[in-house]
Amino acid sequence: MTERIYYTDATRTEFEAVVERVEPAEGGQGVILDRTAFYPTSGGQPHDTGRLGGAAVLDVVDRDDGAIVHVIDGRLEPGQSVHGRVDWDRRFDHMQQHSGQHVLSAAFDRRLKVRTVSFHLGRVTSTIDLEREVSPAEIQIAEQEANAVVWRNEPVAIRFASPEEAAAMPLRKEPVREGTLRLVAIGDVDLSACGGTHVDRTGTIGLIAVRAWERFKGGTRIEFACGGRALDLCRTLRDQMAAATRLLSVSGAELPEAVERLQQESRELRRAAKGLQEQLAEYEAVRMAASARPVGGLRLVVAAPEGWDVNGLKALAQAIARQPGHGAVLFSRTTPALLVVARAADAALDARQLLNTLVARFGGKGGGRPDLAQGGGLGGTSDELMAAALDAAGASA
Ligand SMILES: [Zn+2]
Numbered sequence: 001m002t003e004r005i006y007y008t009d010a011t012r013t014e015f016e017a018v019v020e021r022v023e024p025a026e027g028g029q030g031v032i033l034d035r036t037a038f039y040p041t042s043g044g045q046p047h048d049t050g051r052l053g054g055a056a057v058l059d060v061v062d063r064d065d066g067a068i069v070h071v072i073d074g075r076l077e078p079g080q081s082v083h084g085r086v087d088w089d090r091r092f093d094h095m096q097q098h099s100g101q102h103v104l105s106a107a108f109d110r111r112l113k114v115r116t117v118s119f120h121l122g123r124v125t126s127t128i129d130l131e132r133e134v135s136p137a138e139i140q141i142a143e144q145e146a147n148a149v150v151w152r153n154e155p156v157a158i159r160f161a162s163p164e165e166a167a168a169m170p171l172r173k174e175p176v177r178e179g180t181l182r183l184v185a186i187g188d189v190d191l192s193a194c195g196g197t198h199v200d201r202t203g204t205i206g207l208i209a210v211r212a213w214e215r216f217k218g219g220t221r222i223e224f225a226c227g228g229r230a231l232d233l234c235r236t237l238r239d240q241m242a243a244a245t246r247l248l249s250v251s252g253a254e255l256p257e258a259v260e261r262l263q264q265e266s267r268e269l270r271r272a273a274k275g276l277q278e279q280l281a282e283y284e285a286v287r288m289a290a291s292a293r294p295v296g297g298l299r300l301v302v303a304a305p306e307g308w309d310v311n312g313l314k315a316l317a318q319a320i321a322r323q324p325g326h327g328a329v330l331f332s333r334t335t336p337a338l339l340v341v342a343r344a345a346d347a348a349l350d351a352r353q354l355l356n357t358l359v360a361r362f363g364g365k366g367g368g369r370p371d372l373a374q375g376g377g378l379g380g381t382s383d384e385l386m387a388a389a390l391d392a393a394g395a396s397a
Contacts, residue, residue, distance in 0.1 A: 001066040003035035007182060008158065010095060010197040012037050013050070013086040019076045023069075028058055031070045036060075037086050040068050044119035045098050045196045050086040052076065091197060093228055097126045099156060099186075099198040100146070100205045100226030104128065106190035107145035109172055112138050116173070117219065125211070126229075130220045139210055139222065146208045153203035154187030166193065209233060277312035285319030289326055295393045298347045299323075302389045304331040304382035310338045314374060317342035321371070329354065329389040336364060337378045337385055343371055349393060357392040358385070 005012055017033040024030065031052060040062035041047040047060035055074025063069055076082060098121060105116035105128055118129045134142075159182075161169070166181045175181050175193035184194045186202060199205060206227035213222050225233045241252050250258045284305070292299035301320050308316060313330045317340040320328035327343035339358065341351035355366050355373040362385065366375015378385060 002033060002068040004068070004195075005035055005037040006039050006197050007195070009037075010091075010200070013088050013091065015084045017082055017084055019078050019080045019082055021067075022076060022078055025059075025069065025071045028055075028071050028073045029075055030061075031072055031076050032067045033070065033082070033084070036068050036070070037084060038068065038070060039086075039091070039094070039197050043194060043196050044101075045094055045121050046123075048086045048091050048094075050084065052084050053082045094121060095197050095199050096205050096227030097121050097225075097229065098196045099202070100150075100208045100224065101126065101128060102184060102186055102190050102192065102194070102198070103149050103202060103205065104142065104146045104208050104210075104222070104224060106172060106186065107142040107149070108134070110189070111141055111145050114138075114142075124229075125223050126225065127221050127223050129216055130222060132219050133215060134213075134220045136213075139213060139220075143208065143210050149186070149189050150202045150205045150208060152187070153201050154189060156198050156200050156202065157185045158198075159183050159185065206230060273309075274311050277308065278315045281312065281315035281319045285316055285323070288316070288328075289320050289323045292320075292326060293390070295327075295390065296348060297325075298343070298349055298393070299326045300349070300390070300393055301326065301328045301330070302386045302393070303328075304333055304337070304386060306333055308332065310340070310374070310376070313338060313340045314342075316340075318372065321347070327351075327393070329386075329393065331378075331382055331385050331389075333382060335379075336376065337362075337380070337382070338374070338376045339364075339366065339378055339385075340374045341368070341372070345371065354389065354392050358388060361388060 005015055015037045017035045019031055020034055021032040022029055038057060038060045039048045040060040042062045050057050052070055052072050055072035057070050057072055059071040061069040101119050108114045108130060114134060115131045116128045117131050120127050161181050161183055166175060170191060172190055172192040181193045182195055183191060184198055185191045207230040208224060208226050209230040210222055210224050211233055213220055245252055245255055248258045288301045292301045313332060317328040317330045320326050321342035321344045324344055325347055327347045327349045330340050332338035341354050343349040343351055350370045351373040352368050352370055355375050359366055359375055362378040362380045364375055364377030366373060368374055
């Protein structure tokens, strides 16, 4: 059993220890010390990093036999004394997030009677999963309550209890470990069994900000940021907001309205462009039909005209197909290409079959009827596509 210095002193970063055992480990050497300040990955909180002697600590594993295994990129010998140093920035970040999680979970529990079923502390984001769905208004209540606890600067105390003693206490959740329990008490706000590293007063958490939420497994997943990460979040939002408001030349408050106006304008422009393309298609179709090639018993236009979107291509192909005996195979100039096939009622061409032949060769997908079919996602250059369309039309005619 390794003595866990972090159990009683979460701010201790330097320590002396003796190497008890070494063993092979993936990515380096596994080292077991008589004592350590390094926190191993457990309870939703990632491991510490830092140095053991001259080596970097890459991973810290909490093993079932009570040993803590430090995976290092160097070599140590059993019996050797070694100086350990924990990376404080990473440890402190984890302390803020983890302590904030206790306070936030306690707020959901106390104010809304919603239990937290799991916790994950990630590199960028931290989440708790709540047992039921909660509304935005409920989330705001819990967030407000949690920050009130932060600002009251409640003491965070560590104590140890036997399972019998713990059974009589109002723990927020059932302990998962057996034997002596390590309890974390936050004022009279929260009491839970936990092996993690915490701040000693809630004020050190700084701020608890909910950044997003989503429905998850019948409950709600809450994404949150505390302390330094809450400040990072604020800076990111500020920069994103500044970039958006600069682009649109509006203030932050005017941003939603400005986006709505742009969407409206864009819809109107699309509608206008569609009308214009349809009108233009009538003229363009007559011009293109004049250069149609006889293929089988059909006059076929195969082209990749510049500047037409899928609606325009469709209008153009249909306009060509309104000329008796005509058919059209039109591609977009984009990569991958869009495709529209249309034919007049009296023309001998199966539009859907031609489309399927081209999709089988160039990829993509599509569908339609014998007189009108459209697709997209076709690889190949315009020249390759047009040549293949002529071949396929000739073969099927
Ligand atoms: Zn904890």
